[in-house]
Each structure stands twice: as structure tokens, then as C-alpha cells.
Amino acid sequence: MSSNWSAKTGSEGLTRPDWDAIRLEFPALHQSVNGCPLAYFDHAATSQKPRRVINAMTHYYQSDNANVHRGVHNLSQRATTVYEAARTKTARFLGAADSSEIIFTSGTTASINLVAQSWGNAHLKPGDEVLVTGLEHHANLVPWQMACTRTGARLKIVPVNERGEVSTEAVSEMLTSGTRMFAFCWISNALGTINPAQEWVEMARKRGITTLIDAAQVVAHKPINLQEIGCDFLCFSAHKMMGPTGTGVLYGIKSVLETLDPVFGGGDMIDEVSYERSTWADLPYRLEAGTPNISGVIGLSAAIDFLESIGWASILERESELLSYALEKLRNIPRIRFIGEPKLRSGVISFIADGVHPYDLGTLLDEQGIALRTGHHCAQPLMRHFGISGTCRVSLALYNNHEEIDRLDLAIRSALRLITNVDK
Amino acid sequence: MMNIPASIPDIQDQLAADFEFLDDWEERYAYLMDLGKDVRGLSQEEKTLDNLIKGCQSRVWLTTRLENNRLWMYADSDTFIARGIIALLIRVFNGQTPADILSEPFDLPERIGLTAHLSPGRANGLAGMLARIRYDAAVALGDRKN
Numbered sequence: 001m002s003s004n005w006s007a008k009t010g011s012e013g014l015t016r017p018d019w020d021a022i023r024l025e026f027p028a029l030h031q032s033v034n035g036c037p038l039a040y041f042d043h044a045a046t047s048q049k050p051r052r053v054i055n056a057m058t059h060y061y062q063s064d065n066a067n068v069h070r071g072v073h074n075l076s077q078r079a080t081t082v083y084e085a086a087r088t089k090t091a092r093f094l095g096a097a098d099s100s101e102i103i104f105t106s107g108t109t110a111s112i113n114l115v116a117q118s119w120g121n122a123h124l125k126p127g128d129e130v131l132v133t134g135l136e137h138h139a140n141l142v143p144w145q146m147a148c149t150r151t152g153a154r155l156k157i158v159p160v161n162e163r164g165e166v167s168t169e170a171v172s173e174m175l176t177s178g179t180r181m182f183a184f185c186w187i188s189n190a191l192g193t194i195n196p197a198q199e200w201v202e203m204a205r206k207r208g209i210t211t212l213i214d215a216a217q218v219v220a221h222k223p224i225n226l227q228e229i230g231c232d233f234l235c236f237s238a239h240k241m242m243g244p245t246g247t248g249v250l251y252g253i254k255s256v257l258e259t260l261d262p263v264f265g266g267g268d269m270i271d272e273v274s275y276e277r278s279t280w281a282d283l284p285y286r287l288e289a290g291t292p293n294i295s296g297v298i299g300l301s302a303a304i305d306f307l308e309s310i311g312w313a314s315i316l317e318r319e320s321e322l323l324s325y326a327l328e329k330l331r332n333i334p335r336i337r338f339i340g341e342p343k344l345r346s347g348v349i350s351f352i353a354d355g356v357h358p359y360d361l362g363t364l365l366d367e368q369g370i371a372l373r374t375g376h377h378c379a380q381p382l383m384r385h386f387g388i389s390g391t392c393r394v395s396l397a398l399y400n401n402h403e404e405i406d407r408l409d410l411a412i413r414s415a416l417r418l419i420t421n422v423d424k
Numbered sequence: 425m426m427n428i429p430a431s432i433p434d435i436q437d438q439l440a441a442d443f444e445f446l447d448d449w450e451e452r453y454a455y456l457m458d459l460g461k462d463v464r465g466l467s468q469e470e471k472t473l474d475n476l477i478k479g480c481q482s483r484v485w486l487t488t489r490l491e492n493n494r495l496w497m498y499a500d501s502d503t504f505i506a507r508g509i510i511a512l513l514i515r516v517f518n519g520q521t522p523a524d525i526l527s528e529p530f531d532l533p534e535r536i537g538l539t540a541h542l543s544p545g546r547a548n549g550l551a552g553m554l555a556r557i558r559y560d561a562a563v564a565l566g567d568r569k570n
Contacts, residue, residue, distance in 0.1 A: 034449065034541070357503035359482045367449045367541070389502075418450055422457040422504060 005310060017314050023399045025050040025306075036369030039404040044189050044348055044395030045373055046239045047220060049299075053243055056302035057295045067291055069268055083294050086301035087284070093304045094234070095225040096251055100283040103257070104297050107248035108216040109139040111235035112183070114250055114287065115212055116143035118260040119181070119233075123210070126152030129178040131209075133171075133195070134160035134385060135188040138378040140214040144183060153180070160385055164191040164340025171200055179209050187217035190377040190393065191340030192348025201231045210256070216240055220397060221319060221346055223312045232256045238296060243303035247296030250287070257283050264289035315398050322396050322405065323347045329409040330394070335416060339391045347396035350377070353412075356419055358390045364415035365392075370408055428494070429519045432528035436516055436535070443536040452536075453505070460507030463514065466500040477552040482506040484553060488560040494519045495561055506549060509538075513553050522561035530554060 005017040023029060026048045031038050040048060060082065066075035068083045084099075091099040105111045124130070130144045134157050148155045156179075158170050166184075175182060182204045186197045201211045212233040218224060220241040226234065233256070238247040252260070262269055262280060266289035271279040280286040307315065326349060330336055339350040353361055362374035373393040376383045383390055394408065429435065446452045466475070466485050475485040482503035489496045497514045501507040516532060517525050533539045533550060542550060 357482060360503045360505050363505050363546070364453060367453070414450070418454055419457070419504060422454060422461075 017310050017318075019318065019398070019401065022310065023401065025052065026399050027051065027054070029399060033369040033371070034367050039370050039400075039407050041370065041372040041394045041396065041400065041404075041408065043220070043397035043400075044217060044240070044377075044393065046245065047242050047397055048399065049244065050242055050303075050306050052306050053299045053302045057244060057299045060295050060298045065294075068294055069285070079294055082301070083292070083297055086297045089301050089304055090249060093224075093308075094249075094251055095227050097227070098254055101251055101254050101257065103250040103252065103284045103287045104292050105235075105248045105250050106246050106293065107237040107239070108214060108235045109143075109237075109248075111233075111248050111250035112140055112212065112214065113143045114263055115233050115235075115252075115260075116147040117263050118287075119210070119256075120144075120147035120151060120153075122259055122261065123180055124148070124151035124153040127178065128153040128180045129156050129176065130154070131156050131158060131171075131174055131179050131182045131184075133158045133166045133184045134382055135164070135166060135185055135191065135193060135195070136183075136379065136382075137185060137189050137214065137216070138380070139216075140183055140185060140212075141381070144181075154178075157381075158184075160382065163342055164188070164193050164386075165342050166193075166195060168196060168199060168203075172203055175204055175207055175209055177207075179204075179207070181210050181212065183212040183214070185214040185217065187215075187221070187346045187348075188340075188342075188379075188382075189217050189348070190379040190382055190391070191342060191350050192217075192345045192395075193340060193342035194344035194346050196344075197231070198229050201229055205230060217346060217348070220307065222316070226251065238300035238303060241300075241303050242306055244296045244299035247293050247300050249300075254283065257287070260287065262286055262289060266290045268292075310398065318398050319347050319396060322400055322402070323349075325402055326394060326396060326405045326408070329405055330412070333409065333412055333416070336412070339386050339388065349394045350391040351394075352388060352391050353416055353419075355423065356416065358392045360419060361392050361412070361415055364418060365408075365411050368407075368411040368414070370411045372408075427519070432516055432520055432524055432530075436530070436532045439512065439515060439532055440535045449541075453508075456508035456512070456538075457504040458508075459511040459515070460501075460504055461511075463499050463501070463507050463511050466498055470498070471500060477549065477556055482549070484510055484549065486510065486553060486556050488557070488564075490522070490564045493521055493564075495522055495525060495557075495564055497557065505546075509546070509550055510553055512538075513550075513557060517557050522564040525561035526558055526565070 028048045064078045066079040068080040087102050088099045090102045130148055130153055132141055144155055158166050158174050160166055187194050197213055204211045211231040213231045215234050215236040219236045232253050234251040236249055239245040269281055269286050269289040271281050335353045336351050358374040375390040446455055470487055471485045475487045477484045477486055484501040484506050486499045497518050499510045
């Protein structure tokens with residue numbers, strides 16, 4: 001994908017994307033909230049959408065809308081072509097060996113549940129162990145709890161240290177002969193910790209343990225090469241990578257996906273149906289019962305184009321620069337304490353202000369047009385580990401800028417001043 | 425013996441007038457959180473699941489006591505803003521008769537522009553607090569069995 005961003009040349013002669021022009025591509029970022037310009041720092045919950053994504057979905061509904069895989073008419077063929085092209089593109093984006101390894105789902109949660117149910121039912125038995133880390137989002141915890149309850153397997157949790165990291169030594173110790181599945185997040189949504197995914201998968205594979213990576217927080221921030229990572233399953237959502245809600249991906253190595261029985265039965269997933277029995281279609285259709293989220297998949301495809309049009313080198317550089325700037329600003333605010341100080345951190349900063357409830361701070365920031373997340377971030381056990389009920393979480397994306405971070409800094413300071421006066 | 429308060433409409437008028445003097449968000453929140461200081465707080469034993477208001481993102485506990493046909497309210501919260509909101513409700517409804525609590529309209533949040541500034545979560549919380557006060561009033565009237 002060739003870059004369509006008019007590049008700016010920096011003082012050192014390197015060309016960089018024009019981030020202001022890129023920011024203009026996101027209509028929702030350009031609005032006032034409570035009389036202030038919006039500063040959106042809740043990317044880890046869901047990212048804003050560029051015009052390219054919105055237009056692709058609108059175009060589909062206006063011009064190509066038809067059901068896929070089942071019509072001879074021209075519209076249906078067009079819809080099928082764009083839908084399947086999106087699968088091929090997603091496979092290439094991730095470095096998958098084959099496009100049939102890409103299953104479209106409604107999101108990360110659905111992808112993990114599909115594996116926990118289908119793979120879990122086929123492979124887990126009493127006494128087996130499923131290993132997750134203490135950093136997991138509930139989406140990569142609760143489905144495994146449910147699978148363990150169903151099958152009699154045991155759920156084990158690799159502990160988190162005070163920095164909000166999970167040590168590779170601890171993982172190694174807990175990957176035992178009884179472990180059947182190791183499911184972990186590559187990047188923690190609550191703290192931003194980046195886990196050494198490749199190293200962990202390698203350790204697990206050497207011991208014959210199946211691996212699943214929750215990559216929800218990775219896709220907009222780091223390139224993924226499945227051939228290097230080598231995991232059995234990887235899951236993510238389109239809406240955290242500039243794409244639409246309600247669309248996600250389950251990647252699985254083909255030979256592993258072939259062992260999965262469908263969880264849902266219905267249209268599109270069958271080969272032959274009679275009243276006595278039915279046989280299943282080939283991958284990937286077998287695991288995609290019913291009419292898929294066609295417009296969502298088209299939106300995902302446009303989101304991939306968008307990210308690639310900027311390029312990973314630029315995105316990585318931009319986000320690391322914004323993160324360093326935000327860390328420095330927030331670190332200098334009195335009373336602010338970071339929750340989690342991982343050595344390897346993605347664009348997420350969780351913090352609390354001593355004596356201040358995150359909801360109060362979040363509300364007073366919203367009054368100043370600052371959108372960030374407050375609460376437990378769907379990671380209640382992790383919050384309990386730190387002895388708190390929740391945090392304020394700033395999460396960054398390529399469309400944020402330094403001026404917004406300056407405003408965040410000032411807004412936190414005035415909110416804390418207000419609360420301190422009341423608290424006297 | 426606690427003092428008998430002014431009427432529910434009069435108290436709301438007074439509070440609305442107080443808020444009218446405040447012209448920016450900082451002053452309004454400072455005032456709201458300041459009202460929260462009136463909330464006496466509850467002991468650990470009183471912070472039961474029964475007394476926890478459903479629908480609040482932050483935790484709010486509320487308990488009431490009927491004395492001479494007037495309902496008295498005691499509350500606590502872990503956040504300053506929720507404490508301020510419950511303080512507003514207590515200002516309006518504390519010491520009123522159950523019949524008045526059930527029949528008088530409560531439009532103060534709209535009048536002071538609070539509703540527009542509440543996230544859906546907080547609006548649910550406010551609705552939950554009001555529902556709890558009216559439920560207790562209904563129980564006191566004997567309309568509902570506790």
C-alpha cells in the first residue's frame with residue numbers, strides 16, 4: 001500500500017508522515033465536549049475511525065450490499081469478492097500461512113470463547129491445567145473459568161509482580177506436564193505491559209502446550225508476524241485498530257482449527273444437511289455460521305489499508321514519542337502514582353491520585369473535554385492485586401498529539417486542585 | 425428531636441437559586457462536593473449490601489429511619505461527587521413525610537444543569553438513589569412490605 005500522507009521532512013532530513021493531516025482523517029476527534037476541544041485518550045477501549053473506514057462501509061451498503069457465498073447474482077458476487085479479499089488481506093497482514101486460517105468473529109471475546117468452548121470441550125479433561133496470567137482482561141479469564149468448570153480442568157494464574165509484569169521464569173515454572181493450554185495477553189489493556197509473546201510461545205510449544213494470544217491491544221500498535229510468533233491461536237477486534245465494532249478475528253493454525261467442532265450451527269457452515277445428520281463445510285466457513293458481519297469485515301479491511309498506508313516504522317516511532325512525553329508529564333504531577341511500571345510498555349498509562357477516587361478525577365477531566373477511562377478495566381483480579389478498586393487510564397494512539405497531552409497535564413492539575421480544596 | 429424542614433418545593437427552589445450564582449463548571453462541582461461534607465457517613469456495619477444503591481458506578485450506601493411520620497436519611501459514598509449528589513437528595517428529602525416524598529416532584533437535577541453533565545452511569549446512580557428513598561417512603565406508608 002503506497003503512502004498517501006504528504007510527508008514532512010524533519011531537521012535531520014528524515015521524512016515523516018504529516019500527523020496533523022492524519023489526525024484530520026478522524027472526524028470524531030474534531031468536536032467540542034463540555035465547551036472544550038475533545039482530547040481522546042480512550043483508544044484502548046475503542047479507537048476512533050478514519051474516513052477511509054467509514055467510507056468503505058458506507059460504500060458497501062450503498063453499492064454492493066448483498067449476502068455472501070450464496071448468490072449467483074452480480075451484487076452477491078461483488079459482496080463475496082470484497083469479503084473474501086478482506087480475509088486474504090487479513091491473512092497477509094498477520095503473516096498467516098493460509099487465508100483459511102482467518103475466522104471472522106464478532107470480536108476478541110467471541111474468538112476466545114469459541115476456542116475455550118470448542119477446543120476446550122475436545123481437549124480438556126479432569127486434572128488438566130489451563131494457564132493464564134494475572135494481567136488478563138476478563139475476556140481471557142472468564143471463558144477459561146467456564147471451560148474448566150465444564151471439563152473439570154484447573155485454571156492456574158501466573159502471578160504479576162509489583163511492576164505489573166509477569167516474569168518468564170514464573171511462566172516457565174507453571175507450564176507443567178499437566179498444562180494443556182497457555183492463554184495470555186500480548187499487551188495488558190489495564191497497565192500497558194508488553195509480554196514477550198514469542199519467547200513464551202516457544203517455551204510452551206517445546207512442551208507440547210497449545211497457546212492462545214489475546215492480541216486486542218496489539219493490532220493498532222505493533223506489526224504481527226505469525227510465522228515468527230508461532231502461536232496456535234491469536235485473537236483481536238477490529239474496533240481497537242481503527243475499524244468498526246462487532247468484527248474480530250480468530251486466527252488458528254490450520255491443523256489445529258481442523259480439530260475444532262463448530263460451536264454454532266446454521267447457514268453457511270454446512271456441507272450436507274438432512275434430517276438425520278449434517279456434515280460441515282471446510283475451513284474457514286465451518287466456524288462462521290450464519291450471515292457474517294460483511295460491512296464490519298470490509299471496515300476491518302479498510303483499517304488495515306489505513307495502518308499500512310502510514311507504515312509500522314512511523315507508527316512505532318510516533319507512539320513511543322507520545323508515550324515518553326505523556327509519562328514525563330504525568331510523572332511530574334504531585335499525588336499521581338502510576339499503577340504498573342513495566343519496563344516494556346505500550347501506549348497505556350494507569351494511574352491513581354492519592355486520596356482521590358478515579359471516578360471523581362475522570363468526571364472532572366470530562367468537564368474539560370478529556371476522555372479517559374476510569375474503573376477496573378475489566379481486570380478486577382489485577383486491581384485487587386494492587387489493592388485498589390480501579391485506576392484512571394490514559395491510552396494513546398497515533399492520532400494523539402503533544403498539545404492534547406499538555407492539556408491533559410493541566411486538566412489533571414486543576415481537577416486535583418478542586419478536589420484538594422473540597423477535601424480541606 | 426430533629427428540626428422539621430421547609431417543604432420539598434421550597435428547598436429545591438433555594439438550592440436552584442444557590443446554583444444559579446455559580447457560573448462555571450469548577451464552581452458548580454466545588455459547591456456540589458462541598459455539600460457532600462454534610463453527609464454524616466455510615467459505620468462499616470451499616471455499609472451492607474442491602475444499603476448499597478444499585479446502578480451507581482461509585483459506591484453509595486443509604487439507610488433511612490422513620491420517626492414521627494418523618495423519614496430521616498443517612499448515607500455514605502467512596503467518591504466526592506456521588507457524596508455531593510446524595511447530599512442534594514438528602515437536603516431535599518430529609519425529615520419529610522413519606523407521603524410528600526412520594527408525591528412531590530423532584531426536578532432539581534434538571535434545573536441546576538446537573539443531568540446534562542452526568543454520564544449515563546451517574547444518571548443511573550442518581551435514579552437509583554431517588555428510587556431507594558421513594559421505596560423506603562412507600563414501605564413507611566405501608567404500601568409495600570419490607
